[in-house]
Amino acid sequence: MRDIYNFSAGPAVLPEPVLQEAADEMMDYKGSGMSVMEISHRSSLFQSIIDETEYDLRALMNIPDDYEVLFLQGGTSLQFAMIPMNFMRNKKADYILTGYWAKKAYEEAKLYGKINVAASSEGDNFSYIPDCRDLDILPDSDYVYMCENNTIYGTKFKTCPDSKGKVLVNDVSSCFLSEPMNVSDYGMVFGGIQKNLGPAGLVIAIIRKDLITENVLPWTPTMLRYKTHADKRSLYNTPPTYNIYIVGKVIKWIQALGGLEKMKEINEKKAYVLYDYLDKSKLFEGLARGDSRSLMNVTFRAKSNEMNAEFIKAAGQNGIVSIGGHRAIGGMWASLYNAMPIEGVKYLVDFMGDFEEKKLSGY
Numbered sequence: 001m002r003d004i005y006n007f008s009a010g011p012a013v014l015p016e017p018v019l020q021e022a023a024d025e026m027m028d029y030k031g032s033g034m035s036v037m038e039i040s041h042r043s044s045l046f047q048s049i050i051d052e053t054e055y056d057l058r059a060l061m062n063i064p065d066d067y068e069v070l071f072l073q074g075g076t077s078l079q080f081a082m083i084p085m086n087f088m089r090n091k092k093a094d095y096i097l098t099g100y101w102a103k104k105a106y107e108e109a110k111l112y113g114k115i116n117v118a119a120s121s122e123g124d125n126f127s128y129i130p131d132c133r134d135l136d137i138l139p140d141s142d143y144v145y146m147c148e149n150n151t152i153y154g155t156k157f158k159t160c161p162d163s164k165g166k167v168l169v170n171d172v173s174s175c176f177l178s179e180p181m182n183v184s185d186y187g188m189v190f191g192g193i194q195k196n197l198g199p200a201g202l203v204i205a206i207i208r209k210d211l212i213t214e215n216v217l218p219w220t221p222t223m224l225r226y227k228t229h230a231d232k233r234s235l236y237n238t239p240p241t242y243n244i245y246i247v248g249k250v251i252k253w254i255q256a257l258g259g260l261e262k263m264k265e266i267n268e269k270k271a272y273v274l275y276d277y278l279d280k281s282k283l284f285e286g287l288a289r290g291d292s293r294s295l296m297n298v299t300f301r302a303k304s305n306e307m308n309a310e311f312i313k314a315a316g317q318n319g320i321v322s323i324g325g326h327r328a329i330g331g332m333w334a335s336l337y338n339a340m341p342i343e344g345v346k347y348l349v350d351f352m353g354d355f356e357e358k359k360l361s362g363y
């Protein structure tokens, strides 16, 4: 037990048993006399780590055999460039704009071709997920891009958009392994692991094999071609070995809890505690529209900017860490990733209740 609750949007809280196990193995991994950080990525010891991590991820997410699992670097933001470089054969794509990160991906893709905005909630400060049942998609579009969980605005797609037969590319950074998903609905699912899966510095990309070809934009660097990494099974160069090791442990932790269905059930219970309080509160209000609320990131605010600042300060003094909202939206932002225990959410809600009571009584 630690004496703070960390609500950071990422890098973020990790399961304590995983941290403890990593600490226990820090000086001597499996009798090797070395830390995993010190082991060659070409050794059989590391090969077993990466193989097992991929095997367990495939089992947990039910990833079909015709999908490649790649361990990549450069953060999620590098994918914003790699996706158009690798997939934009007609130099056309459709983007669904649902927040800060989807928009960043869109701005980057515009460097490579013609990009159509298939749907957007920007006009309403990205407070909801637009209806994506009948998207305005370019007939010769190479792919349709979406960001499933919008970290900063606290919204999430509840159903898969109808991409009208086009390849769907999905950034799942902030909802990775938070609930089951049907991988085969997408051509590519990818995410930075620094929220739900491990330390910053690793991206996992799950890509349908037929999309990984040499037919990329002509000047695409070798390192930025998915084929380079697929051909070498993510060992073209030195991968972030320690991160892969931690992800492997997080996956086993989720398996031991009961898998992704169970994870979802736990996450729903946690999010309910906070949303239910927000719906009843006379001081705080949730910022995402009811039908679009994220289970992972909850955005809310009090009556004024001054009161938000006062709340964030008081929360920090009481062991509630990293609750300040992103500069794009302000207010407060509580991330309830897989490793946040329900006790942490209850502690936050109790603290909010006390704060509210004091404020409303003029204290």
Ligand SMILES: Cc1ncc(COP(=O)(O)O)c(C=O)c1O
Residues within 6 Å of the ligand: 009, 010, 074, 075, 076, 077, 078, 101, 147, 149, 150, 151, 152, 171, 172, 173, 174, 192
């Ligand atoms: C949904 C989403 N996509 C992309 C990013 C960018 O990730 P990175 O900093 O790894 O480039 C973030 C970061 O918070 C995110 O939440």
